[in-house]
Amino acid sequence: MLNHFNMKTDGSVMEKLLLVDMDKCTGCKQCSLACSLIKEDLFDPARGRIKILKKEDIAMGLQLLCEQCESHPCIESCPNNALSRDEKTGIITVDEKLCTSQAACVEACIYHAIRLHPESKRPMFCDLCGGDPYCVQHCVPEALQWVDKTDDMVKKKKKLRSIRMKMYKELKEEAK
Numbered sequence: 471m472l473n474h475f476n477m478k479t480d481g482s483v484m485e486k487l488l489l490v491d492m493d494k495c496t497g498c499k500q501c502s503l504a505c506s507l508i509k510e511d512l513f514d515p516a517r518g519r520i521k522i523l524k525k526e527d528i529a530m531g532l533q534l535l536c537e538q539c540e541s542h543p544c545i546e547s548c549p550n551n552a553l554s555r556d557e558k559t560g561i562i563t564v565d566e567k568l569c570t571s572q573a574a575c576v577e578a579c580i581y582h583a584i585r586l587h588p589e590s591k592r593p594m595f596c597d598l599c600g601g602d603p604y605c606v607q608h609c610v611p612e613a614l615q616w617v618d619k620t621d622d623m624v625k626k627k628k629k630l631r632s633i634r635m636k637m638y639k640e641l642k643e644e645a646k
């Protein structure tokens with residue numbers, strides 16, 4: 471059974487978070503393949519909820535995925551209130567009955583983490599597999615890690631995220 475927490479010896483629970491380290495990423499896309507397999511039952515990195523940008527000359531990958539961020543502009547952007555957030559885990563989900571595929575959330579996401587599904591045209595983004603992210607199991611260099619949500623790890627996640635976003639801007643500039 472999937473869950474968001476680790477049971478501690480005193481009976482309390484420890485929340486977890488997904489740590490994403492660009493410096494360890496080789497750009498192999500195993501995470502995207504694993505994601506598309508578990509979500510769609512096929513191998514297609516374009517359908518992975520984690521997207522990898524590659525910089526071939528230095529064998530580097532840059533991961534883009536939902537950050538379960540504090541500001542979540544995607545939710546506010548949706549004219550149909552189709553997106554909602556679990557306050558405890560930060561996981562955002564879409565109500566496909568309410569979504570009309572206007573892609574406002576795609577535009578609003580400051581981490582470039584939302585894409586529309588090629589067939590359904592509904593937004594696709596990481597939901598942490600409900601608390602047991604499958605991609606982590608397939609990332610050999612451990613550029614993705616599912617760790618206990620301590621204050622230090624929250625700070626580290628934010629720091630790694632800002633490094634990735636800086637690199638994202640540089641890659642976009644280079645591509646112009």
Ligand code: SF4
Pocket residue numbers: 494495496497498499500501502522531533608609610611612613614
């Ligand atoms: S599996 Fe790990 S190393 Fe490979 S692209 Fe994904 S995050 Fe990067």
